[in-house]
Amino acid sequence: MTRSPATPLPPPKARRRLRETAALTQAQLAARVGVTRETVRAWESGRTTPRGRKREAYAKLLNTLAEEATARRSKPGPTASPEPAPVPVVVAVGAGSAAASEEAVDSLVLPAKSLDERRSDPGPMPDPESEPASESEPASELATDQESGPEPRPEPTPEPTPEPAALTPAQAFDALYEFSAPALVRQTFLLTGRRELARESVERAFQVAWEHWPEVARDRDPVGWVRAAAYEYALSPWQRFRLRHRHPEPPPADPGDRTLLNTLLRLPPPHRRTLLLYDGVGLGLPETAAETEASTPATANRLLHAREAVAHRLPELADPEVLHRRLAELASTERLRAARPPTVRMGSERRARFLTRAAIAFTVALIGTTALTLRTAPTHYEPPVSPGETVRGVPPKVAPGALSDEELELRQKLRDQLQDGPERLTPRLE
Structure with a gap:
């Protein structure tokens, strides 16, 4: 039994653009498909992909919206109705155009489709009825020649299509780095408020990922693996002991951005990380809890406290959608550039060689x-010599004095006598 191919879907950015062109909110689109608003948000950010009947219904609705947009644009003359504007979003400070807002969101949120999924997605299947007729004409002419000509012409053998070459580990790493490094640097800047530390954290996380590349390449979410490593390095308590991190960096130029960044930095690190992952990156509550190594109720509690702290100082950011937009705009205002992939790989290899x-x-x-x-160690046991002790009650030994005349005469007499004793007695015969 063969499995039918999945219904093709446009990219996540195109899905959001079609919804905004039709002047539909995420809640309205979710009601028409039969899912929740969080699910539509995940589909448009690319973190998840619909399956089964929901995928077919979602694809059918997007096709309908695309046909309606094409029909509105194709109406000629002054009778053409103007294209509906997207849903307005209230921005606290420095609100720009809708295009600038979309670019700011895209600069912070990563497409959740991994590189393997993008390579394995064949895209929309071509319609066999819409094939050009030029391909079938040579076949018909060949058949006519075979019927009318006396000598049949051999059919050309089709050339085998070359299979796409697999990526080398270095190429796969470079693709992952170019795909996710810019957004990760912006996210880490919101987490720490330091530009150099954000770049260093992301580069160190990718260096560790290159050292464990077989594990990272097989992971279901390589971007999440690197993001967790970067966040752990950036929030390490050992960073406070570094000399260059004791001096504050220049804050953002805009007063609203400066206030928002100071509000984020006043939050406890676990609350700040939870708020960034949920309202900034757009992860779900279970994914946020798994990445922060906390239970789901604890993560929800941290998120509520973080939102309350931000809303207490900035009441205009009480809406999560507005908070998401402002976080993206704050991250996009800073010119944060990451190093090139070969430089990161060489740094990782140099660090591995040094270690x-x-x-x-x-x-x-x-x-x-x-x-x-x-x-140099001794080969046998030598007991230590105990120190001397004074014994009471025993008179000390007196050294001998000078010898008298009698003692001298006796000593001389002893020395003059034979030392070997008397002569040996020999037996005599009688």
Whole structure:
């Protein structure tokens, strides 16, 4: 039993553009498809992909919206109705055009479709009825020649289509880096408020990802793997002991952006990270809880407290949609550039070589120290000599004095006598 191919869908940006062109909100579109607003939000951000009957209904509705937009644009003359404007969004400070707002959102939110899914997605299938007639004409002419001509012409053998070459690990890493690094740098800047630390955190996370590339390449969400590593490095408590991070960096030029950034930095790190993942990146509550290593109720509690703290200081950001827009605009105002992928890979390889050589040097030093200890250590046990102690009640030994004349004469007499004793007695015969 073969499985039928999935209904093709436009890219996430095109889905959102079609909905906004038709002047529909996410709640209205969700009601027409039969899902929740959060599901439509996930579909338009690219984090999830519809399946089954919901995919068919969603694709049919998008096709209808595309046909209506085409029909409105194709009406000639002054009778053509103007294209409906997208739903207005209230922006707290420095509101720009709708196109600028979309670019700001795209600069912060990553498309959730991974590289493997994009490569495996064949796109819309071509309609066999819409094939040009030029391809069928040579076949019909060939058949006519075979019927009328005396000698049949051999049919040309079709050339085998070359299969797409698989990406090397370096090419796959470079594609992942170019796909996600700019947005991750902006997210980390919102998390820490420091530009250099944001770039360094993302580069260090990708260096670790290159060191564990087989594991990252098989992960279901490689971008999430790198994002978690970057956030952990940026929020590490050891960063406060670094000299260059003790001095504050220049704040944003706009007063509203400066106020919003200061409000975010006043939140506790777990609350700040939860707010950024849920309202900034657009993850769901279970995904946010899994990435922050917390339970779902605890994550919801952190999110509510973070929203209350932001709304208490900036009441115009009480709406989550407006907060999402403002976070994207704040991230897009900073010119944050990441290093090139080859530079990150070379840095990772250089760091791996340094750690390897350091481990080898430490091992050699340990072996040399052990050998020297074994060479100079005693081979048998030598009991330690106890220190002397004074014994009471025993008179000290008196040294002898000068000898008298009698003692000198006796000593001389002893020295003059034979030392070997008397002569040996020999037996005599009688």
